Amino acid sequence: MTKVVTANRLADGAIVYLAGSDTWSTRLDEAAVAADEATAAALLAAAERAVAACQVVAAYAFPVAVADGRPVPIDQRERVRAAGPSVASDFRD
Amino acid sequence: MALIREGAIVPDTWQNIADDQELDCTQRAIITLARWQSAGDDLRTTNRALGIRLRGDQHPAAIVADLGRFDLVALEFAKFTDGRAFSHARTLRERYGFTGELRAVGEVLRDQLLFMLRCGFDSFEVADSSAATFAATTPKISVFYQATGDGRVPVRALRNTRA
Amino acid sequence: MYRYDAFDQTLVDERVEQFRDQVARRLSGALSEDQFRPLRLLNGLYLQLHAYMLRVAIPYGTLSSRQLRTLAHIARTFDRGYGHFTTRQNIQFNWVRLDQAADILAALASVEMHAIQTSGNTIRNVTADHLAGVAADEIEDPRIYAEIIRQWSTLHPEFSFLPRKFKIAVTGAARDRTALKVHDIGIQVVRDAAGEAGFSVLVGGGQGRTPMIGHVIRPFLPKADLLAYLEAILRVYNEFGRRDNLYKARIKILVQTLGPAAFTAMVEEQWQALRGPALALPDEELARIAAHFAPPTYARLPAASAALAAARAEPVFERWCRHNLLPHKQPGYAIATISLKPEGGVPGDATAAQLEALADLAERWSLDEVRVSHEQNLVLPHVRQDDVPALWRELRAHGLATPNAGLITDIIACPGLDYCNLANARSIPIAQQIQRRFANRERQEEIGAIKIKISGCINACGHHHVGHIGILGVDKKGAEFYQITLGGDGSERAALGEITGRAFAAAEVVDAIDTIIDTYLGARRHGEAFIDTYRRVGMVPFKEALYGAH
Structure with missing residues (x-):
């Protein structure tokens, strides 16, 4: 199953996606996409190194579909994480 | 492991004795509850120094009748989030009147030191690697709302003194 | 309202610096996330779906203008310009940074506020009747006792690592506006036969996975014994509550397993041992706290304007x-x-x-x-x-005059999957859909008093078990579904809702609510509220309307 690795940045909590062996992006479309389990495991191992180095917390892989070359989350939870709260925000300051 | 008392790393004169280990009469031995409960009169009546180690699921009520026999009680934190030993410590000190050494063992973290002191612990077994920082830890909180048996004066008493 | 003295202020100030040090140690790697998590939770800091979230205590729900302005300042400076009030008299900021958390706590401390014990397996923010001091049906102002409990529970050395979270509510009135009976401990000011005020003590209520109504374990507790009795309950719970299974760790399970009588006997035995000068509440201390909650100076006015x-x-x-x-x-x-x-x-x-x-x-x-x-x-x-x-x-x-208190659009909803790491489904969009469907004010009035409560997972932060209509979000193979319960009640007539039947897909929920309302309107007798009709006619007509008669 195609997967992407995500975490939260330790210092500010922002959602980040593993974009390369040691680079993280706040944009899902920049995430490294693992097409097989071995690649996913390698990405997770890289993420755990970033956890140990106090860059990120709570790293895990989640399944994505790929559309137009970009990863698209399958589960509702990851859709909300990627897009932000689905509730109206027009009254925000 | 290192032992901390009163903010210093001190030599540990006690030995943890596993149930399958021989007891020799020169040791200052910390034994398990199981060993104590199956012990014969020799162990109960000799006046060698004796300590006992209780797990979180072993309530000190199990030794209340024999408490005078122990110079040390070690209470185990299987995980630092398992808070039973805090209640057991206060029960030993404040209800059963235990005055010997009350040792915190297991996962003992410096961020819990003040709570442990307040509940009556007076010695702390920690990993060698964290011993120096643990020994140097000074409580960051100086205000206490609760009256426990550790002698720190709670806020209410201080308020009354002022008034 | 209560004002900190130098001791209270020193404690919150020291707590801020203690946490600042802990955050620094986390950022440097001296503390692992496993070690840090309980410490941050004890200061109200979660890691949620999108960011860190800080839950700030509003003890017994009372705020001054100065405190409100500071909350606004925090929302603007450290968050995205808004805050979220919860079902337990807290306010949550959804977008804070770990490296600014101590600064936020310092801002709170400057106005006698804190986030201490708004999370974690400890005694949480003590809540009270929001009409304390102004309700006509009140015996005494419950905030006096809530403040006493707040102080006693704050950084309690024995009870900071309980088997699970622990929630206490206090009311001074006969009408319950605090959901008292679904708290771990509910305390109600009552009078004994001689007219003396004391407390009825209820234990073992709760929502979550295994909802239960609490048991009164002591119908009358003299005031002076409040803290000794609470300490006895907490000690029994701390020593004997289950720690091997997260879902069975709340005190309600202990009370249920032992039986209320055996549990009460253990508490009473412990209480007798704990009673004494250290925990007794002297009259002077009661009077000192009570003075802070003395009624304000009102003008003498005619009864009606x-x-x-x-x-x-x-x-x-x-x-x-x-x-x-x-x-x-x-x-x-x-x-x-x-x-x-x-x-x-x-x-x-x-x-x-x-x-x-x-x-x-x-x-x-x-x-x-x-x-x-x-x-x-x-x-x-x-x-x-x-x-x-x-x-x-x-x-x-300012968009704050929505005329719907107590009506169908006055919905409780947890943050759900839009914000919360634990949620299985979204709550807020369901609330919004219901609000739009029933937007017509005449229709709302025709429907009358009703409480809809929505939770996005079984933890039940949205109190769905005690909603007249409860909605629970569940995950079915990655899709959001919603289970509906009817007949729940969080008041003094507390009851747990009954599940209607199979869950509804997200797109079906509003129609189902509409069906339930139509069924009620068809069945009600003149002037009857939804909950009373439900109690009279039961589940059957609603079930038939929702799922057909078979």
Whole structure:
């Protein structure tokens, strides 16, 4: 199953996606996409190194579909994480 | 492991004795509850120094009748989030009147030191690697709302003194 | 209201610096996330779906204008310009940074506030009746005892690592506005046969996966024994509550397993051992705390205001008065509910600008006081009836005059999967859909008093078990579904809702609610509220309407 690795940045909590062996992006479309389990495991191992180095917390892989070359989350939870709260925000300051 | 008392790393004169280990009469031995409960009169009546180690699921009520026999009680934190030993410590000190050494063992973290002191612990077994920082830890909180048996004066008493 | 003395202030100040040090050690790697998590939770800091979230305690739901302004300042400076009021008299900021958390706590401490024990397996923020001190049915102001409990529970050395979280609510009235019976401990001020005030103590209520109504384990506890008795309950729980299974770790399971009688015997035995000068509440201390909650200086006014009566000729204003004004025990005053449930809004959210506006209005017209209700609304507790028309105009200008308190659009909803790491489904969009469906004000009035409560997972932060209509979000193979319960009640007539049947897909929920409402309107006798009709006719007609007769 195609997967992407995500975490939260330790210092500010922002959602980040593993974009390369040691680079993280706040944009899902920049995430490294693992097409097989071995690649996913390698990405997770890289993420755990970033956890140990106090860059990120709570790293895990989640399944994505790929559309137009970009990863698209399958589960509702990851859709909300990627897009932000689905509730109206027009009254925000 | 290192032992901390009163903010210093001190030599540990006690030995943890596993149930399958021989007891020799020169040791200052910390034994398990199981060993104590199956012990014969020799162990109960000799006046060698004796300590006992209780797990979180072993309530000190199990030794209340024999408490005078122990110079040390070690209470185990299987995980630092398992808070039973805090209640057991206060029960030993404040209800059963235990005055010997009350040792915190297991996962003992410096961020819990003040709570442990307040509940009556007076010695702390920690990993060698964290011993120096643990020994140097000074409580960051100086205000206490609760009256426990550790002698720190709670806020209410201080308020009354002022008034 | 309660004001910190030097001791209270020193404690919160020291706590800020303690946490600052812990955060620094986390950022440097000296603390692992496993070691840090319980420490941050004890300071109200979560890692949620999108960011860190800070939950700030509003003890017993009372705020001054100065405190409200600081909350607004925090929302603007450290968050995205809004805050979210919860079902337990807390406010949550959804977008804070770990490396600024201590600064936020310092800002709170500067106005006698904190986030201590708003999370973690410890005694949480103590809640109380949001109409404390102003309700006519009150024996005594429960905030006196809530404040005493707040101090006793704050950094309690023995009870900071309990088997699970622990929630205490206090009320001084017969009408329960605190969901007392679904708390770990519920304390109600009562009088004994001699007319002496004391406490009825209820233990073992709760929501979550295994909802239960609490048991009264002591019908009358003398005031002086409050803390000794609480300490006895907590010690029994700390020693014997289950720690091997997260889902069976709440005190309700211990009470159920032992049986209320055996549990009570253990508490009473422990209590007898703990009673003594160290925990006794002396009269002087009671008086010192009670003085902080003495009634404010009210003006002497006629019972009814002619100005208010005249202004109520305007229908829009009259509608707001009808639903959002409550009688005050002081002649000439009123209690105003500020609904945080505008149509299509996020239940419980308020912007920084709204918080500031409310601070101004409270200062001007409510003796500098605002209350937070567990229903995610705010309350201006001391408004002169003469001032109500002017207040309403200002509220309207700030989008705070939604005339729906207690009606079908006044929905409790947890943050759900839009914000929460634990959620299985979204809650807020369901609330918004229901609000839009029932937006017509005449229809809302025709339906009358009803409480819809929505939770996005089984943890039940949205109190769905005690909603007249409860909605629970569940995950079915990655899709959001919603289970509906009927007949729940969080009041003094507490009851747990009964599941209607199979869960509904997200797109079906509003129609199902509509069906339930139509069934009620068809079955009700004149003037009967939804919950009373349900109690009379039971589940069957609703089930038939929802799923067909088979």
